[in-house]
Amino acid sequence: MSLAPRAVLVHRTTEYDELVARHGTHGQAAFFLASRGRDIEEVAERHRRTRRALAEVTAAIPLSWRQTRVERADLDRFLFAPEDVVVVVGQDGLVANVAKYLAGQPVVGIDTDPGRNPGVLVRHRPGDAATLLPSVLAAGTGVDELTMVEAVADDTQRLVALNEIYLGAAGHQTARYRLGLEDDGGVVEAQASSGVLVGTGTGATGWIRSVWQERGGDGGRGEGHRGVGGSGGGRGAGVRLPGPTEERLVWFVREAWPSPATGTSLVAGELAGGGRLVLTVECERLIAFGDGIESDAVELTWGQTVRVGVWGERLRLVG
Template sequence: MNFERVIIIRDKTRLEQLIERFNSKAQAKFYIERSEGNFGYYEIEHDTFYQSLNKIQKTISKRLKYKVIDRSFLPTYIFTEQDLVLAIGQDGLVANTAKYVNGLPIIGVNPDSERYDGVLLKHTPDDLSTVIKNVLKGEYATKQVTMAKAVLNDGQTLLAFNDFYIGADSHVSSRYDIEFKGKKERQSSSGVIVSTGAGSTGWLSSIFNMKNNIIGHSTVSERENRAQMDWGDNKLVFVVREPFLSKVTQTNIGFGIITKKQTLKIESNMPTKGVIFSDGIESDFLNFNSGSHVEIGIADEKANLII
């Protein structure tokens, strides 16, 4: 690829979010300290982020043009094949970015290694110069990550890097008809989770942990063998959370493997407040109320993380 500029994706720091909430830094500080919180922690985190961002901008400017955009603009920003995407923040920012860049290579940069685990953030501001140099020479490798795709009967679509949640947007029961491998039944549950390989160590693993605790076999080896998948595997796992057996609802379809040839279909029976959340981001969702049908399968798009 012939990259002409770098698109830097960032999110607001927690201090910036507090200032937005309380209208000023002074008011935010007063609220946090009155609640016996450590406001200095937010300030240090904020300063560290901007030190990293400034270093990144200086490094990039020596070789390419760049543009910084906020995470909130991802759904509407138009990326081109000449864009090299760089996400600076926490792991969730990389996951969210991957859904909107149409397979463009992504450099994940950890701005604060002391605070963030950085599973998806393979680089630091200090090694970015070498990374950019290698990318421009075409001497780089990417790790492909399989994503999930939800398609509604009205044509709306949504991608997931880690997982989908299909169900009610609150703690009331989720009601729907589920169809898998030619079998169909009506269910009432706490919703359905569909996980990719990248997400298998997150929400999906917690469901297996709960199951293992119930049956008394909460061993590390069993959890890993059942819950984890390689990021590039062309398969997804779905699990029904807490299905309820009644005169009109069944519990026979509770777990399955989604492949290129085998999708999962769900029809909503929720008059209101039915949703499909992507990657746990409440602003990244589709309404899923009565009359809506969704088909969950493997996305043709792959996320490409520069390693």
């Protein structure tokens, strides 16, 4: 007999809860915010909207399902099961936070603050849950399979992200390394830069897009290349940003520094299918982190190699 589905409600502590925990009372938190030109009522109202959303979604879970909740800070200690339906109640970033812990479970994103969140990943309103959740496991339910990116070090450390992976020095100072493409005939370049970004089509709406636009992009021409040099047209020229479901990544070197010992000929490109970007560390400490969470970084040291490419799993986001 198969287990009944389990709804896993993923949420995060609200700013209001964090303020009251830090300052002890509502009044003290209000005084603290007022001293900085903010009104606690705005924070409290967002807190109430989140609580109402959680209550509405909880009430919409089918009676035959099991259910549980997990706070964002506890995700790395939570064991997801194959029969889970993951319901993310919060912001777009919360979907990215949970994605790396999943293995094919469907994800429903519920936006607790429409108009404040972009709604790229939290696509539904709390009121949609009553009709949406019972249909999630039915055949024909629309699901977008979003590409993810992974970095694997030679000591087996692994990092997975939905948006992008950053590799560079802690504090975003100068990092030294050797960079190349795994299937590009052994072409490798020594570089000094403020880091390397490798991103997905989902990440192309955020940090990756800002780097791409910084140097001109490709104007929407769609002319992609596996590697792009540092001269002419800007860093983004010739690189076409992928769509969220494309099995393709883009990578950019940030502020590569030319010198007698370091080059700038490999500063942008694409990784399709099994393509891998290979980085060998040539400094005492280099970190890699995903989706902007620097506190969950992989640490690398002199001589270590890390390979970055498309991850085999995809995030199954209910449309």
